[in-house]
Amino acid sequence: MIESAVDITLLSLIAIHAVAIIRMRSLFAVIMLFGGFSFLSAGLFVAMDAADVAFTEAAVGAGISTILMLATLALTYAHEDVQKEEKQPTHKPWLPLSVVLITGGMLIYGTSDIPAFADPNAPAQKHVAPYYLKKSLPETGVPNVVTAVLASYRGFDTLGEVTVIFTAGIAVLLLIGGRRKSKIPFETRSNKE
């Protein structure tokens, strides 16, 4: 009873956030709402007993992404006229609307085949999960199964993930890391400072 009340509250708050994000025109407010959206998702993960995922969502989704998006906004905001009225679209909305409705309808139809939440006979619970749950503590001595799977059984995947993050850092450094070469000559620039 309490669990479903929590779920419904969180999900409806997430839906409200999503609608507000679509309707808002101020990018700053949208970023703040993104943070709230992530935080509510983290709450939903906690309600589903996925503490590690919730932790990651709260730290990465609500924390660092918000900061990085704000930093991006600080780079781009000043140069764009945000108050400018959006142009009225020239085409009719029927084609995109029908695509969205058909896709959404098919997705909703597809959910009827998804096993119920925490169904013990679901394929996800049948494959390797029982092995991990039974064997991870005696084999690795690590009580947190998520850490055992992530770092030991799936160590190769995690190595790949770390490499992806490292590559992302290199890419950002290469793209915007160096100071931009200014067209203003050096002397005039130093006078201005």
Next chain:
Amino acid sequence: MKHNLILRVVSKFLIPLIFLFALYVQFHGDFGPGGGFQAGIIFSTGIILYALVFGVASAKKVIPPYILRALASLGVLIYAATGVASLLLGGNYLEYGVLASTQVAGQHLGILVIELGVGITVMAVMLIIFFAFAERGRSEEECE
């Protein structure tokens, strides 16, 4: 925000706690929720908070960019080297069991070390990205 006294005092109080929590998440990841990814992010937010309140320049004095670049590669290197170490000790790549006398002790050691590598890389890369953005904004302002 340089002259906001309350922010400065509160963040000076908070930053050590953030670091402490990051270390807790890092080294307690075997027992509770958390691990290298989350710990790295939390650690970097501590320094980002410092950069926001005291300025990017002073944050760069705390961790200079060249150290960050070295740390980002060091983390991946620690991870990959753990795999090589287990290869040299006669196991498969990233088979931690051979790292110590018993299987469980080896697994424990291996997981601790690779999580440390993950944490270092994530922390360094997040700060590299943040500094890249912050620096970019400042250099453009200076140009205008």
